[in-house]
Amino acid sequence: MLEAKNISVEAGSATLLSGVSVSLNPGEVVAVVGPNGAGKSTLLKALSGEQKVSRGEVCLENKSLTDWSRQALAKKRAVLPQQSSLEFPFSVRDVVLMGRSPHLEGGAETEVDRIIVRDALTETEVVHLEDRIYTTLSGGERQRVQLARVLVQIWNNIDSSYLLLDEPVSALDLAHQHSILKLVQKFAKNRVGVLIVLHDLNLALRYCDDVWVLRDASLVAAGKVNITLTEELIEEVFDIQVKIFTQKEQVGRQVIVAG
Amino acid sequence: MPIKQIKHTNWLLALLASSLMAIIFLAVSVGVAPLSFRQIIAILLDGSGFSSSIEFSPQQAVILLDLRLPRVLLGAFVGAGLGISGAAIQGVFRNPLAEPSLIGVSAGAALAAAFVMVVTTDLVATHVWLLPIAAFLGGGLVTWLVYQIAGRSNTATIGTLLLAGIAINAMAGAGLGLLSYLADAQQLRSLIFWMLGSLDAANWSSLGFTTLFVVVAVYGLIRLARPLNIFSLGEAEAGHLGLNPAGLKKQIVVLVALAVGASVAVAGIIGFIGLVVPHLVRLIAGPDHRLLLPASALLGAILLVLADLAARLIIAPAELPIGILTALLGAPFFLFLLLRQRRGL
Numbered sequence: 001m002l003e004a005k006n007i008s009v010e011a012g013s014a015t016l017l018s019g020v021s022v023s024l025n026p027g028e029v030v031a032v033v034g035p036n037g038a039g040k041s042t043l044l045k046a047l048s049g050e051q052k053v054s055r056g057e058v059c060l061e062n063k064s065l066t067d068w069s070r071q072a073l074a075k076k077r078a079v080l081p082q083q084s085s086l087e088f089p090f091s092v093r094d095v096v097l098m099g100r101s102p103h104l105e106g107g108a109e110t111e112v113d114r115i116i117v118r119d120a121l122t123e124t125e126v127v128h129l130e131d132r133i134y135t136t137l138s139g140g141e142r143q144r145v146q147l148a149r150v151l152v153q154i155w156n157n158i159d160s161s162y163l164l165l166d167e168p169v170s171a172l173d174l175a176h177q178h179s180i181l182k183l184v185q186k187f188a189k190n191r192v193g194v195l196i197v198l199h200d201l202n203l204a205l206r207y208c209d210d211v212w213v214l215r216d217a218s219l220v221a222a223g224k225v226n227i228t229l230t231e232e233l234i235e236e237v238f239d240i241q242v243k244i245f246t247q248k249e250q251v252g253r254q255v256i257v258a259g
Numbered sequence: 260m261p262i263k264q265i266k267h268t269n270w271l272l273a274l275l276a277s278s279l280m281a282i283i284f285l286a287v288s289v290g291v292a293p294l295s296f297r298q299i300i301a302i303l304l305d306g307s308g309f310s311s312s313i314e315f316s317p318q319q320a321v322i323l324l325d326l327r328l329p330r331v332l333l334g335a336f337v338g339a340g341l342g343i344s345g346a347a348i349q350g351v352f353r354n355p356l357a358e359p360s361l362i363g364v365s366a367g368a369a370l371a372a373a374f375v376m377v378v379t380t381d382l383v384a385t386h387v388w389l390l391p392i393a394a395f396l397g398g399g400l401v402t403w404l405v406y407q408i409a410g411r412s413n414t415a416t417i418g419t420l421l422l423a424g425i426a427i428n429a430m431a432g433a434g435l436g437l438l439s440y441l442a443d444a445q446q447l448r449s450l451i452f453w454m455l456g457s458l459d460a461a462n463w464s465s466l467g468f469t470t471l472f473v474v475v476a477v478y479g480l481i482r483l484a485r486p487l488n489i490f491s492l493g494e495a496e497a498g499h500l501g502l503n504p505a506g507l508k509k510q511i512v513v514l515v516a517l518a519v520g521a522s523v524a525v526a527g528i529i530g531f532i533g534l535v536v537p538h539l540v541r542l543i544a545g546p547d548h549r550l551l552l553p554a555s556a557l558l559g560a561i562l563l564v565l566a567d568l569a570a571r572l573i574i575a576p577a578e579l580p581i582g583i584l585t586a587l588l589g590a591p592f593f594l595f596l597l598l599r600q601r602r603g604l
Contacts, residue, residue, distance in 0.1 A: 050495050074501030087353055088491050088546035098489050102501040
């Protein structure tokens with residue numbers, strides 16, 4: 001379990017997170033939603049260990065993150081940042097291969113690593129680009145390559161592992177948004193706890209088990225996604241009127257419409 | 260990297276290494292007093308106790324052993340240090356436009372060395388180590404400073420980097436100006452020539468410490484090739500992959516300062532080698548640091564030996580400061596890269 005125990009993050013005089021307690025279990029997909037600047041990315045960074053917490057503690061498998069070695073942590077959880085800048089002309093294959101580096105122990109990659117890289121490229125639907133130079137790809141293609149890089153990091157893990165994804169579908173077309181989130185769901189079934197920062201509440205409803213709702217650096221709601229996301233809560237948090245419809249053809253499928 | 264590419268890698272390094280040997284031979288034989296290939300071999304054999312039937316004059320032996328050979332070898336080591344430093348600096352700033360002299364590392368090293376030169380003239384004459392160590396400290400301090408200014412955010416732009424370089428170059432320039440104002444006539448002459456960059460002062464003792472500094476830097480940097488590859492994904496990303504980004508940066512700063520410090524101490528500021536060389540290597544062989552770093556060292560050595568040869572020949576019997584030559588060739592190349600990058604944005 002990846003757990004935040006009453007964490008606060010302060011930067012100068014600004015409070016980026018205030019007293020947040022959440023936990024992510026292997027096998028579940030959790031969406032983090034909230035308006036811009038609510039602290040979603042900060043929460044993800046705190047859970048990944050990238051951002052130090054001012055108060056409270058983040059624990060992975062009941063051990064404080066600060067007690068984990070970098071190497072052990074890298075084999076246990078993978079993180080996809082919101083933006084990645086790569087200025088050098090590496091091939092797509094080499095970029096994804098870098099995701100295997102925690103498993104190489106400083107040695108050269110093996111046939112197994114190459115197979116994993118190919119499988120991941122196939123799953124994220126960029127295998128046809130494997131010889132292309134990363135810097136020449138479109139935004140959406142880059143995002144899928146970066147996701148493949150993150151997936152290979154925990155690809156064959158026997159133990160439980162964790163995926164922390166900050167807006168993984170922000171640059172993707174409609175079809176790819178759905179195929180990528182389906183892929184992530186498939187990963188969760190394999191003892192992976194997945195945290196996704198999402199803006200599209202309909203995607204959260206469709207693909208996530210739970211939702212954490214943030215506003216002004218605080219957690220305002222958390223729970224099963226179809227119970228937690230009510231018209232009242234969305235109006236209050238996002239300051240926009242919405243209607244939630246339940247589709248007749250597909251039982252239980254809800255759609256949020258703003259306006 | 261696929262196995263196919265690794266073979267290809269070894270070929271490139273072998274090709275560069277043999278070209279370097281050939282160019283070193285060329286550079287020691289060409290000059291105001293030319294030496295034939297056979298004479299060079301004969302002098303070298305004679306020096307190591309073997310006699311041969313080929314005739315050469317004692318002057319020719321002096322020219323080869325005391326003047327040309329140390330100078331050409333010094334050029335090779337300085338070039339290797341600058342080439343690999345450029346590749347490492349670009350890697351750690353994750354920006355292909357970074358370069359030791361552009362971002363002020365060379366100027367920082369030069370200021371520290373010039374300070375020692377002017378203030379402790381008598382000590383420098385007897386302690387050859389003083390200058391490179393001062394240059395190492397100056398260069399290291401500047402690299403660290405620039406990184407603090409420009410390298411903080413994950414989206415460090417080339418703009419911030421180059422502006423930081425401008426400011427540091429201006430400060431170092433003011434410091435060097437002040438020192439030349441304080442220097443006496445003799446100090447001033449050597450100071451100016453040294454600031455323009457030259458291998459003229461090469462001798463076996465300066466070659467000794469430069470070799471040591473550069474070999475340590477090259478060895479250390481090549482060991483960091485794989486982490487540098489991962490680092491190019493981004494600082495946070497590298498951290499998530501189990502790397503210690505702060506530790507890597509510190510090691511790179513120290514090793515680059517060693518190489519740049521040693522070369523500035525013996526040869527002054529020779530710009531743009533560190534910019535041009537990694538670019539050429541990336542064009543031929545791609546961005547993998549496992550190949551980029553050793554190949555940049557070799558190509559840097561080749562280019563600097565050639566540039567020094569040109570500097571000796573163009574206005575012979577006088578010679579051009581080599582820093583002027585590399586700047587004349589390198590600065591337009593930099594402008595070209597800048598224009599191309601702007602179009603890409």
